[in-house]
Amino acid sequence: MTREPTAAAASGATSSGAVFGAPCWVSLMTRNLEAAHDFYGSVMGWRFRPARLGEEFSVALSNGRAIAGIGALASAFHVAVAWTPYFAVQDADVTAGRIRERSGTVAVGPVAFVLGRGALAADRDGAVFGIWEGELPAGWEVWRAAAPAWVRLHTRDAFEAAIFYGEVLDWACGRPDCCEVEYEGDEVVLRCGGHMAARLSSGALEEAPDPAIRPRWQVHFPVPDVERCVTAALQHGGTVIHHEPATQATLRDPDGALFTLTALER
Template sequence: MDKETPAASAAQPLTTDTVFGAPCWVSLMARDLGAAQDFYGHVLGWTFRKGRLGDEFSVALSDGVPVAGIGALARTLRMAVAWTPYFAVGDADATAARIRERSGTVAVGPLALAGGRGVLAADRDGAVFGIWEGQLYSGWDVWHKDAPAWLRLRTRNAFDAAIFYGEVLEWASERPGCCEVDYEDDEVVLRSGGHVVARLSSGAVEAAVDPTIRPHWQVYFPVPDVEHGARAAVGHGGAEVSRETTPYGPEVTLRDPDGGLFTLTSDVPRR
């Protein structure tokens, strides 16, 4: 996560203490920042600006609005290239403790960074996610409502996963403003402020060789033309992994040149 982006306005800073439990950012751990910028610039039309953490971090912009972070961290941390969602929390230390208490793993943090504190963790089935305590950038309401990215957890058992994340992130709690959890068509649906922000689906296999089948958080990017985006990805060194036809249009899962998985979906409201 580029911790520079959650920078709220000085007048009314929006923080994770009042907006909690919901996805608040997505970030790519890349090996080569320039190569990742070139690829996603061609596929998604993003432009980039430098992040506050140095030359190895950047903020992706869509029509001037921050939508994601890219950091050249995979080589340094010896981790696979992957898109990672971050969830807003009021207290990173307390949330990290809840992750450990429920048999999850805290891999990095809490780390003090510009504007707040971050943690990189994994749930008990191995799906990697992050948490963020602190300021949210001034355009977060737009990010939250207009869905520059939405999420699906591919997990072994969606119900069990919902219990884990619900306890860790205080979903469906009595706190005002918490995320709402519903069960629809064998999936767990997460809503924040009335907006669908994530879905949890069963069926992942922990021991699977194919990373698309193992438990993981899948990041979806809505685009006006899925086929055009898929051709651009393949033309710039990516690979098509799978495709699906949904009632809302096609979805194509792709692998960037370094192996990072993401899905292009039709430019429609989140279902």
């Protein structure tokens, strides 16, 4: 079946097909868009603009540069409030089929939006991630090079997980521009165009009562002052889960979403 050209192709914008398999965006699924704006604006210094996906979405900006998306869809889709990485794919239906074939779960979608089609899924160990087919955010190449966010998979077995994601997302498949996989000790490192795009780490416990220990994709935001952000988070209803002073902190926002702050390398 031949598909109609996507909006990205028509506009000349970067499409998911050009960077397939790579983390292409991070997004917060929340219940209250205004409350999320208040919290992350105070903690991260972000400003916000409406997104072209619809009135339930906004784009977080830092110094005018797009950082992340926020969507007030957790209640509508009956999914957990969470920060989620999205991976670029050439065909959302094909990728959703691969996920199911390998004992993963597709919880939502693929759903059609103005700019493309997306789906929320979970791998075999329950870590939630998204896939996206279509136009990528404006300035995606700048977003990737600037690395305003990166992602780490905490999973039961990083090497098994790398096989799952490699088969689903065409990592290290030998095709031009595919993501490459490297092994650094007990971690798997994903690189895209020479940039570190994600890390996969072993040791998560599937049945742990603490969600911070269970398999999950964790979004990391490099910031110039971890301590200032931690103080602001506590003042605006956030919770500290783990804190290494001046270096790193894992926080929970007032709606329950986990995210990690890391010291910006200078």
